[in-house]
Amino acid sequence: MITKFIKRILRRDPMERHMQVNQSGAPKCVPKKTHRIDPHLLSKNAVKVTDTLQEAGYEAFIVGGAVRDLALGIGPKDFDVATNATPDQVQKLFRKARLIGRRFQIVHVTFFGKGAPEIIEVSTFRALLDNAGDHVAESGRILRDNVWGSQHEDAARRDFSINAMYYDPATETVLDYHGGMADMQKKTLRMIGDPAKRYREDPIRMLRAIRFAAKTGFTLDAATHAPIAKLSNLIHDVPAARLFDEILKLLMSGYSWAAIQGLRDAGLHHGLLPLLDHILDTKADSKEANNFVRLALANTDERIQSGKSVSAGFLFATLLWPDLLKNWKQNIAKGMSNIPALHDAMDDTIATQSSGMTIQRRFESDMREIWSMQPRFEKRVGRYPYRLIESPRFRAGYDFMLLRCATGEQNPALGEWWTSFIAADPAGQEALMTSVKTESASGNANSPAKKRRRRKPKVASPAEDAAS
Ligand code: ATP
Ligand code: MG
Numbered sequence: 001m002i003t004k005f006i007k008r009i010l011r012r013d014p015m016e017r018h019m020q021v022n023q024s025g026a027p028k029c030v031p032k033k034t035h036r037i038d039p040h041l042l043s044k045n046a047v048k049v050t051d052t053l054q055e056a057g058y059e060a061f062i063v064g065g066a067v068r069d070l071a072l073g074i075g076p077k078d079f080d081v082a083t084n085a086t087p088d089q090v091q092k093l094f095r096k097a098r099l100i101g102r103r104f105q106i107v108h109v110t111f112f113g114k115g116a117p118e119i120i121e122v123s124t125f126r127a128l129l130d131n132a133g134d135h136v137a138e139s140g141r142i143l144r145d146n147v148w149g150s151q152h153e154d155a156a157r158r159d160f161s162i163n164a165m166y167y168d169p170a171t172e173t174v175l176d177y178h179g180g181m182a183d184m185q186k187k188t189l190r191m192i193g194d195p196a197k198r199y200r201e202d203p204i205r206m207l208r209a210i211r212f213a214a215k216t217g218f219t220l221d222a223a224t225h226a227p228i229a230k231l232s233n234l235i236h237d238v239p240a241a242r243l244f245d246e247i248l249k250l251l252m253s254g255y256s257w258a259a260i261q262g263l264r265d266a267g268l269h270h271g272l273l274p275l276l277d278h279i280l281d282t283k284a285d286s287k288e289a290n291n292f293v294r295l296a297l298a299n300t301d302e303r304i305q306s307g308k309s310v311s312a313g314f315l316f317a318t319l320l321w322p323d324l325l326k327n328w329k330q331n332i333a334k335g336m337s338n339i340p341a342l343h344d345a346m347d348d349t350i351a352t353q354s355s356g357m358t359i360q361r362r363f364e365s366d367m368r369e370i371w372s373m374q375p376r377f378e379k380r381v382g383r384y385p386y387r388l389i390e391s392p393r394f395r396a397g398y399d400f401m402l403l404r405c406a407t408g409e410q411n412p413a414l415g416e417w418w419t420s421f422i423a424a425d426p427a428g429q430e431a432l433m434t435s436v437k438t439e440s441a442s443g444n445a446n447s448p449a450k451k452r453r454r455r456k457p458k459v460a461s462p463a464e465d466a467a468s
Pocket of ligand 2: 064065066078080
């Protein structure tokens with residue numbers, strides 16, 4: 001403890017140290033009384049990493065989104081560290097350190113504790129490239145940026161001023177290169193450098209702008225906002241996998257509904273998910289779909305904000321449901337029977353989706369399971385309910401069905417029945433199944449079974465219920 005304290009005292013003032021590294025572009029050194037970062041919100045492991053690097057004579061800071069969140073008083077979900085040590089030098093200092101990436105190596109330092117292991121991502125300061133040579137595509141998009149540089153350069157290649165602050169836990173000071181602190185106070189999201197040029201270099205930054213604005217409640221600075229409308233088409237140059245990751249981050253940000261509104265206002269939603277085009281359509285006939293997706297997203301946001309997990313498969317299943325439902329109904333109208341009609345509709349929906357942003361295979365199989373479970377909730381006799389409850393993805397399918405009930409697309413009585421069935425003991429479950437038979441026989445208007453029977457005796461279809 002005392003040695004640590006002495007080491008901290010002996011460490012030079014970060015500003016002075018910094019000035020020796022960079023002669024130009026000196027940052028503002030922001031003291032604790034201004035940034036007010038609460039050290040309790042820091043990850044102990046991230047501090048271990050910066051301490052170890054600094055004790056070995058390197059520069060090391062917590063950086064990026066973690067500093068932004070800390071300054072907002074929010075506990076960051078992950079911590080990144082930036083240093084002037086090379087990846088090899090970093091790796092030598094930690095027992096569990098892995099080099100990641102071929103083009104530009106970073107180091108993942110893993111810490112094992114009581115919960116899930118924590119990974120601290122350590123990157124070496126990276127240089128900013130000029131717009132010349134073979135690093136840049138015709139559109140201006142940067143293809144390669146694998147050159148190490150000074151801290152000053154590292155700050156300049158970051159996206160927003162509030163994402164370009166470096167926090168030193170040892171001295172509790174923030175090095176602020178681009179006026180991030182002032183922008184935090186003004187609640188402004190401002191792109192570093194010339195915004196149009198930065199969007200051309202990496203069009204994903206347009207989506208990041210919308211996501212951070214939704215998350216922080218900050219306003220996009222006028223110059224940062226203006227070029228997006230003109231450049232929105234560039235988003236289609238981004239490799240599909242990267243686009244998917246970014247959309248997933250946006251949907252899982254805990255502020256997805258606000259972010260989707262932001263995408264629409266910025267004209268950025270077209271072609272990302274055919275479904276986004278669909279739900280953001282204000283035409284009256286899409287009102288039902290709009291309601292369903294709005295509720296699904298509100299539900300996701302609420303879960304994420306209260307620290308619960310959300311599966312991406314579930315989320316995409318909800319977002320694509322209106323489209324699927326439409327296809328399913330059309331297939332039935334063409335004379336197909338219920339289940340084949342559903343499976344054919346699932347193929348169609350996923351194929352249409354793939355023409356925009358490809359959904360990864362692992363999520364696709366979750367989505368198919370959730371969807372194909374839906375007609376099975378209607379079969380409430382014999383062994384069917386017991387078999388359904390044992391499906392590995394039952395919980396997701398059930399939550400999905402409840403969502404359908406909440407929007408009125410499915411009969412709420414069905415949701416209530418299943419909620420009671422899950423909670424009941426074996427005798428109670430038998431009684432519930434008997435009640436279904438009685439309801440059908442007595443013609444209870446609330447019964448989905450009754451509704452089905454009246455319309456089309458052969459088919460048990462939620463698609464038909466929804467069509468009514
Ligand atoms: P969060 O993790 O909450 O989504 P973040 O800001 O930490 O937000 P990351 O994707 O983890 O986002 O990136 C870490 C940091 O790297 C950012 O804060 C930013 O400084 C920089 N960065 C990330 N992506 C880009 C980009 N496309 N262009 C420029 N800088 C970027
Ligand atoms: Mg981050």
